[in-house]
Amino acid sequence: MILPSPLSMFDVSGKSALVIGATGSFGSAAASALAQMGCYLTIADMNSEKLEALAVELRGGGAKVKIVAEIANSEAAAQKIIDGVVSAHGALDMMFVATGLNDVGYIEDQPYEKWRAVMTANLDGYWLACQAAGRQFAKQPGDRGRGKVVVVSSTRGRHGLPTGYTGYCASKAGLDGMVRALACEWGGKGININAIGPTVFRSPLSEWMFSEENPGKATREAMLERVPVGRLSDTNDLIGGLIYLLSPASDYVTGHTLYIDGGYTAE
Numbered sequence: 001m002i003l004p005s006p007l008s009m010f011d012v013s014g015k016s017a018l019v020i021g022a023t024g025s026f027g028s029a030a031a032s033a034l035a036q037m038g039c040y041l042t043i044a045d046m047n048s049e050k051l052e053a054l055a056v057e058l059r060g061g062g063a064k065v066k067i068v069a070e071i072a073n074s075e076a077a078a079q080k081i082i083d084g085v086v087s088a089h090g091a092l093d094m095m096f097v098a099t100g101l102n103d104v105g106y107i108e109d110q111p112y113e114k115w116r117a118v119m120t121a122n123l124d125g126y127w128l129a130c131q132a133a134g135r136q137f138a139k140q141p142g143d144r145g146r147g148k149v150v151v152v153s154s155t156r157g158r159h160g161l162p163t164g165y166t167g168y169c170a171s172k173a174g175l176d177g178m179v180r181a182l183a184c185e186w187g188g189k190g191i192n193i194n195a196i197g198p199t200v201f202r203s204p205l206s207e208w209m210f211s212e213e214n215p216g217k218a219t220r221e222a223m224l225e226r227v228p229v230g231r232l233s234d235t236n237d238l239i240g241g242l243i244y245l246l247s248p249a250s251d252y253v254t255g256h257t258l259y260i261d262g263g264y265t266a267e
C-alpha cells in the first residue's frame with residue numbers, strides 16, 4: 001500500500017472555505033491562515049467595516065475573498081452566507097464558525113434576556129450555520145470530497161469556572177452535544193464536524209481578564225494556576241489544530257472537541 005505524503009494530508013489549497021465570525025480574534029487568524037494555505041475564502045461577520053478591512057488585507061496577499069456581512073442568527077442570514085460562498089466559489093468545502101458572545105453575571109442578578117442573547121449567539125447561530133452548510137453539502141457531487149465543519153467551543157463547556165458564566169458554560173456544553181449529534185447524523189454523508197475548545201486567549205471577549213484590576217486580575221491568576229503549561233494562549237496556538245481538523249489528515253475524526261488549552265482539562 002502506498003501511503004500519501006504526510007504533508008499532502010494537510011493540503012487544503014484550492015478548497016472553498018467559509019469563516020463566520022471572521023473579523024474576531026480567532027476568526028481573523030483563521031482567515032489569514034486559510035488564505036496562506038491557498039483556500040478560496042468567504043468571510044462573514046456582522047461587522048461590515050472590519051470585514052472590508054480584512055478583505056483588503058487578505059487580497060493584498062493574493063487571496064480570492066468574498067465578503068458577506070450578516071448577523072448569523074436567522075435561517076435567512078445563514079442561507080445568504082452559504083449563497084455568497086456558492087456564488088463566489090461554486091461550492092463549499094469547509095466551514096469554520098467562530099462567532100460568540102458572553103455576558104458575565106450571577107444568575108440572581110441577570111435578566112433572562114441576557115441568557116437568551118448568549119444562547120442565540122452561541123447555540124442558535126451555530127445550529128443555523130450547520131443546517132445551511134449541511135443542505136449545501138448534500139447538493140454537491142460526491143467527487144467534491146468530504147465536507148468539513150469546525151466550530152469553537154471552550155473549556156467552559158466542561159468546567160463551571162469562573163463564576164458568572166451560566167449562559168456561556170451551558171451554551172458551550174450544548175455546542176459540544178450538537179457536535180456529537182451531528183457527527184452521528186453526518187458520518188455516513190461524508191461530512192465531518194469537530195469543535196476546538198480553547199482556554200483563555202486574548203480577544204474582546206476575554207479582555208476583562210487581562211486587566212490589572214479585580215476581578216480580572218484575580219480571575220486570571222486563579223486560571224493560570226490551573227494551566228499546566230503556565231501561560232494563557234494566543235490565536236497562534238489554535239491554528240495548527242484548526243488546519244488539522246479542516247484537512248484530509250482528520251478524515252477519521254468526527255464528533256470530537258479538541259481542547260487546545262495548555263493542559264487545563266487534563267486536571
Ligand SMILES: NC(=O)c1ccc[n+]([C@@H]2O[C@H](COP(=O)([O-])OP(=O)(O)OC[C@H]3O[C@@H](n4cnc5c(N)ncnc54)[C@H](O)[C@@H]3O)[C@@H](O)[C@H]2O)c1
Pocket residue numbers: 020021022023024025026027044045046047070071072073098099100101121125152153154155197198199200201202203204205206
Ligand atoms: N477569547 C477567549 O478567551 C475564548 C476562549 C474560549 C473560547 N472562545 C470562543 O472562541 C470564539 C471566538 O471568540 P473570540 O475571542 O475570537 O471573539 P471575538 O469577539 O474576537 O470574535 C467574535 C466575532 O464574531 C462576530 N459575531 C458575533 N456574533 C455574530 C453573529 N451572530 N453573526 C455574525 N458575526 C457575529 C463578532 O463581530 C466578532 O467579529 C467564540 O465562540 C468564543 O466563545 C474564546
